[in-house]
Amino acid sequence: MPAGAGSAPPPLLGLALPATLVAVWEGLARAGVVPQGILPAPSLVATTWWDWAFGARGMGLNPYLGTWRETVLFSARRVFTGFAAAIAIGVPLGVMIGWNRLVAGTVDPLIQSLRPIPITAWQPFAIAVFGIRDAGAVFLIGLGAFFPIVVNTTAGARDTPRNLIRAARMMGATERQLLLRVVLPNALPSIFTGTRLGLGIAWTAVIVAEIVAVKSGLGYVLWDAYYVGRMDVVIADMVSIGLAGFLSDRVLIAIGYRVLHWKQFGAR
Template structure:
């Protein structure tokens, strides 16, 4: 009877029933770490060196809600604007990586000739870190948004290409043979067989690429532009505002988490068939 009842519950209802438990499990460790941080930060040896969570929350509140004209503090009320600058740059660089990386990954994974021509170059350039591209970016684009977008694009591009390539190479050959027997052209094969089969790996690449994109935007804003969360992070460190530095780090983590959840939400809708198989 219990088995029949369990089988009758839809996956969506099951996830809804499990949501409170998942929430408690997700916040237990962060809350414990915050408590330890608060206790350690109040010790005399740490006072003034590492701000406590309460001090960070107060600074973060002023950074978000305070009136910019209320004092000499340059961080008052500037949080929303800086988040918008960083988010827009991530969106532009990530979109460019998506548009170029997915087709290239599919072609490298599906066509041996394309793989022989392009895969060695991709694999050779992939290990070059984002920081190594900073001088080139500044020399080419100057201290402008385009330099930051270029670095974000590079950061997101390679995970997308590599994972899409692997997904295209792992296509079930029985599906390929069946499609060929039904008279599919090369374009139809790529669009209706290879791309759907590569989707799970593609979404893995999107999540990895988006995470690196947020890393790249912070690195680029520290040097290549004069706005955004990365710029504030470096500026606050330079003037000794560690409370703003930590609030900035938490802000970056939150924005990265939200954007990752958006990719997961999209994956659940696009790959609904795969999720249902797990129940």
């Protein structure tokens, strides 16, 4: 094992590469190598984001002033509503698929046939059923998050050691007790892996959904800013999406550490 492989990296190490890339980007923009209309300098993007977040609404002709917080909240509400629905459906269904052969034979082929269909292909269906409203966006987000959750939960339930099951049955455990006290705890690491993947896809899906299915949120601002040629707003929006996804993933990892205190969890 290489020296230091088992130790945690310094807290600021993860900022080194992004800071270097931003510095190079700023230098190229100031030198005129990168066209400002296509890739604005980070300093301009930072100024735009500040105005977007803290500017006085209704001042001047900039429609984005002071709207950042409500824009992020619109998207976050949709993400967590769809994500919660995906967990509520995907975890119990995944446990049952991994545990029960009849359920696996009946349901799993349908899930595996629907899973390769991209979220963008579901957009016309969502608009036709739900219209241009939140329900269509939440449907797309929940659908995107559902598949990694159910697949990973299924794998975790199937990997339950048979010796544990035999021991529990010898002690008189019922099928319900086996599921709740043996299969589900054993599947928790896989469930948390699936939820992390699902959460990342949920933040991707909200942008896809908001570009077409609703008229608010980060996805809507992203497309609107591109349409009017505000690439500084586009990049500030992309950074906001990345930060929102990163922070929500950190929250999920913190929950995982508490729930799975008996097992190492999360990326180092």
